[in-house]
Amino acid sequence: PILRSTACNEEFCQAGRMIKTEEPRVGQDRSIGKVQDEAIDFLRQLHRDGVIETADQLTARREDVLQQLRKSSRFIATTGRLPNKAHDGTASTTRKQNMLVGGSWWQTYVELQHGLRLAWQNSSKCIMRSESSTLELCDLRHITTSREMGRALVENMKKAFNNGTIAPTV
Incomplete structure (x- = not known):
């Protein structure tokens, strides 16, 4: 799987920081290629773990995910330091470019x-990483109103409370 570094080095450990200095920020635009690579890597992990059972199912799911990503991707204008292709002796220059950034795809409940x-x-x-296999998911992506969200949160908090035996739940 594609894992992120801990961002620790010989001079400084960031393990205790809530926000790591080199951690990507939520909502940061990433190229469509990077998003596709991560999605495919995740699907392969699901196949290795037996969540996606056959190679044919993996191929079909991969094509579906790539199609969703292509449909939801968009072009953005970006300015930054890009490699200079001209032979004028400079290593880089500030340039403007249009970049296709990755979209999103809808994971199944099991995924x-x-x-x-x-x-x-x-x-x-x-904490409690050893309990990761029992972690329960409350998938509330279908909810569209505040009233529905309130009901679902109360209902799922009762399930997570589990008569006083807290069940790991997200």
């Missing part, structure tokens, strides 16, 4: 739950 469990298991700082 989302397995990904959640993997993230918890591989977290650099998380």
Whole structure:
């Protein structure tokens, strides 16, 4: 799987920081290629773990995901330091370019739950990682109103409370 570094080095450990200095920020635009690579890597992980059972299912799911990513991608204008292709002796220059940034894809409930469990298991700082296989997912992506969200939150908090025996739940 594609894992992120801990961002620690010989001079400084960032394990205790809530926000790591080299951690990508939520909502940061990333190239379509990077998003596709990460999606395919995740699907392969699901196949290795038996969530996607056959090679044919993996191929079909891969094509579906790539199609969703292509449909939801968009072009953005970006300015930054890019390699200079001219032979004028400079190593880089500030340029403007249009870049296709990755979109999103809809994970199935099983994919989302397995990904959640993997993230918890591989977290650099998380309590009870040994319980990652029992982590339950409350998939509320279908909810569209505040009233529905309130009801769902109360209902799922009751399930997580589990008569006083807290069940790991997200």
